[in-house]
Amino acid sequence: MSTFVIRSQHSLTCGWSVNCEQVGVSYVNSRVNNTQNIQLPPQFTNYIRVSEVELVSFEIISDLVQYSVLISAKMSKPLNTLCDMLETYGGRDKVMKALCYSAKLVAGLQAKKNPELAKKFGTFSSKISGARATLRLVDDFPMLQYSLEYGLGKSEPDRTMSILGVLANIVDHIYYPVEKICWLAEHNLINVQDPDKWDVINSVFWVMSIYLNLMRENIEKILARQRMEIITIVRLTLDFTHAVSTLPKGWLWGGRLETWHVGLIGTTSAAIGIYQFIKKRSKH
Template structure:
């Protein structure tokens, strides 16, 4: 006689039959408590003859179901966040940037230990970088719209911020066409006399763009600090001060990210220009990966507030 036991402390609407003279399973439609004799439907009589059923509740199964639901709920949140990022251009670019530079980091670290593996990761990084550059070909139009809305920066809190904002917009409007010329020359779609010269010009405007945005962020942080000092001296509400502190923390994170981007951008300049050409592959990979991780964190924090 075979026995299959599932222990339970509750009434059930279904169960497994046990203590069977023949091995089999029956579905019990009536409510069963503890141990009872069950009258099987006629269709089961040819298969199983039950002498006694010890019904135990489905604690184990219930726990497994609860754990699976809990795990599913925990996994769904990061999955939803990732999908939200991939649905936007900026979010997708951040994910691709993380893939690009993490692959470059691995390629740099494995260059001497495993050249073949390093070559594969280097190729992957290069292809992702090319895809990002291709997607930037149409960035002129959003940039033009932003510049027209920004104007002369009348909405900025002071003149310094306005000047920095206008200069940053001008530099970006020069940087984007230059990058397109480099992209076209790289893919042999146009002929330029000195492609390396265009690459240097592209790097210069990239450095200038990041530098101006870094200066704007530092200026904004300083203004927040002044505002916080005024609130403290005026014994203003604690809630307002906490809001400023939260904004300052985010500005500090932005400053770190822009500093990393600036370090990377300068490294693409020719040797003799600051630290141009002095960083190794894994250095660039580490800097880019860290910057991408910060960008993803900021994206998630920003989306969570809405």
């Protein structure tokens, strides 16, 4: 056994004794005051090369351990939430949407100040948007399942809601094939006579889909005055504003929004979507 001396005016409480015993330190008294001798096992002499250690160092190490445990506990919850989101298709799409439109926002704000930086963020936004469109290629099957389960909307509280629900499903079933044609044409996998025309048709059905779902939310949820559903209406309104902006000039406010406007709208919508996802998961 090798002897090391602790010199301090502080005291070592019983709580510390447990920690010391865990690393092989033995002593007689449960409280150490002033100067006491502590025996260390021989294997510790390979790591400890000092003859005097201040007790304050033990206190600092303990505090650091406690703080690290607290920080780890605080970080684990948001990390787990993020991982839970990324494990689902809808959650991952929300994260990618946030990345896409936040990058577009930066690109729009830096367009005049730093064109090179704006170009990089614009490219990043475009690639993420393309990845989201690629993942939507197989959305037809979940949509078909939902439509079959929904049927004629018999579960809705009134006939108006049922009609809106059925119309929204029909529009979505037209929208997805049109989007696929646009995707295939964009990647030169098929030849179409007027690609821009298909893009306009795609935007029209996108606008119609969001509008119908927005009307459903307005009728059903505003009357209920539920906070989370009102937030959904705000998100759908933002998506509707964005969707209309993709229409040609002369169609409502189509083509009038600047890049940073679209980025801000999209980022806000994505943030609301992520917030709703987290709140929904926290309830289960």
